[in-house]
Amino acid sequence: MQAQWAIRTEGLTKVYTLRKQTHTAVHDLNLRIADGETVGFIGANGAGKTTTIKMLLHFIAPTRGQAWLYDIPCEQPRARQKVGYMPEQPYFPRYLTPRELLSAHAALAGVPAREAKHRVEVALELARADTFAHRPIGKLSKGMTQRVALAQALVGDPQLLILDEPASGLDPVSRVEMRNVLQALKEHGKTIFLSSHHLGEVELICDRVAIIHRGHLLAFGTPQELTQQTDRYVIAAENASPDAERSLRQTCTSVRRDGEQLVAVTDGERLYAAVEVLQRANARLVSLNQQRETLEEALRIVQNAPATPPVEKAA
Numbered sequence: 001m002q003a004q005w006a007i008r009t010e011g012l013t014k015v016y017t018l019r020k021q022t023h024t025a026v027h028d029l030n031l032r033i034a035d036g037e038t039v040g041f042i043g044a045n046g047a048g049k050t051t052t053i054k055m056l057l058h059f060i061a062p063t064r065g066q067a068w069l070y071d072i073p074c075e076q077p078r079a080r081q082k083v084g085y086m087p088e089q090p091y092f093p094r095y096l097t098p099r100e101l102l103s104a105h106a107a108l109a110g111v112p113a114r115e116a117k118h119r120v121e122v123a124l125e126l127a128r129a130d131t132f133a134h135r136p137i138g139k140l141s142k143g144m145t146q147r148v149a150l151a152q153a154l155v156g157d158p159q160l161l162i163l164d165e166p167a168s169g170l171d172p173v174s175r176v177e178m179r180n181v182l183q184a185l186k187e188h189g190k191t192i193f194l195s196s197h198h199l200g201e202v203e204l205i206c207d208r209v210a211i212i213h214r215g216h217l218l219a220f221g222t223p224q225e226l227t228q229q230t231d232r233y234v235i236a237a238e239n240a241s242p243d244a245e246r247s248l249r250q251t252c253t254s255v256r257r258d259g260e261q262l263v264a265v266t267d268g269e270r271l272y273a274a275v276e277v278l279q280r281a282n283a284r285l286v287s288l289n290q291q292r293e294t295l296e297e298a299l300r301i302v303q304n305a306p307a308t309p310p311v312e313k314a315a
Contacts, residue, residue, distance in 0.1 A: 004071075006160050006191040007033040007056065011065035014051050014215075025051040027215040028065070033208075035070075035159070038182075038192040040202035043212040049195040050088065052212070053164050056193075057085060069160065081110075084153035088165040088195075090145065094138030098129050098148045101137065102155045109156030119155050126188075127151035128181055143174030150181065160191045167198050179205060232291040233271050235264045237283040244281035248274055261286060 012029040015022055026048040033039050041049050054060045056067055058074045072079035092101055102123055106116040124130040129147040132140060137148060146166060153161055166182070167175045179201050186192060186205065196202050202209055203223045211219045211226070219226055232253070240248075240262040248255045251274050252266040262283070266274045278285060 004034065005032050005068070006035045006037070006070060007031055007067070007193060008071070009056075009065065009067040012052070012055060012062050012067050013064045014048075014055060014060065015063040024215050026055070026062075026212075029212075029215075029217055031210065031217070031220070033191070033193060035191055036189055037207050038186050038205055039194065040206035040209040041193060041195045041212065042197070042199060042202055042209060046214075047212045048215040049212060050164055053085075053162055053193075053195060056162060057083070082159045084156060084158035084161045086149050086153040086161070086163045086166055088168050090149035090152075092137045092145070092148065095136055097134055097136055098124060098140075098151065099133040101148065102152055105152045106155045111156060119157060122157075123151045123154040126154055126181070126185065128177065141174075143170050143177065146170060146174070146178065147181070150178075154185075158190075160193070161185065162193045164195045165197065166194065167196060167201060175201060233266055233268065234287070234289050234291060235266065235271075235274055235278070236261045236286040236288075237264075237278045238262075238286055240278060240283040241281050244277055244283055247277045247281075251277065265291075 009029050009031045012026060012031075013024065014026045015024050017023075029048075029052060041052070043049055051060070055062050056069065056074055057080065061075070067074040069079040070082055096104075099120060102120040103116060106119050107113075111119050121130070124133050127147045127150040129144065129151045132144055137145060140148065146168075150163070150166060153163070163182075167178050170178060175198060182192060182194070183205050194202065194206065206223065208220065208222050209226055210217060235252075236258075238261055245255060245262055248262070248264045251270050252264040255262065255264045257263075264274055275285070275288070
């Protein structure tokens, strides 16, 4: 029977002691991540994201609590047989090519020799690193090296990918490329546990988001559940006259032209006045939508709120 949860933790806690002083990096973490989900793990530097990942992979032992990968305790080596891991700061021998590196990782992952060459090529293609697989890693850009790191996580054909800041240090173009790669892996049915600072990327590709702050899980749900509707409304209209545009500028928070459309943002109190301006001008109302908070706004609100039990939604 297939395990219900790809990742499960109960009371997972890590306490560090230095010179008789203690610091709780992760406090009573309870997570349930279903097979096939893409989950974003977000929080500020020092929130406990990397410490959690290290405990899941049993790089460090928890002070108390327990974690399972596909119902196998994390401390057992076989728990990691279905896992591919991409660290935040990958370090590879600079003289190897990506293809040579992946061949070595395939052997370490226990891929049979007769399948290794095929697995290497598939991983390179999935990570979109195949076009530069013949070049020494030392001559690759940061974005290319990140894709090689993702490819090495894929070469063992894992079901669960644990990715620690995969877009770290990437320029905007490279971040879009990485997002497209992760979206493709999601469509292939991979389970992805993604630690990230780039909230816009998380909001676009993740099924659910876990917010951790100072070691505490503050909220866990879909991006829609974690963000709230605001008192901002976006109105789009066509055939709006210059006079109508001038009137809207006196009523609305912002007004701009987007091709043939006039787009205005206003609050609920002045919404009907703005719509009335457009109607009197015989403009055609294309859309009227209430805006939601961004995930960044929701994160700021949750982090500043008084400590409460985490808001968690079922998978």
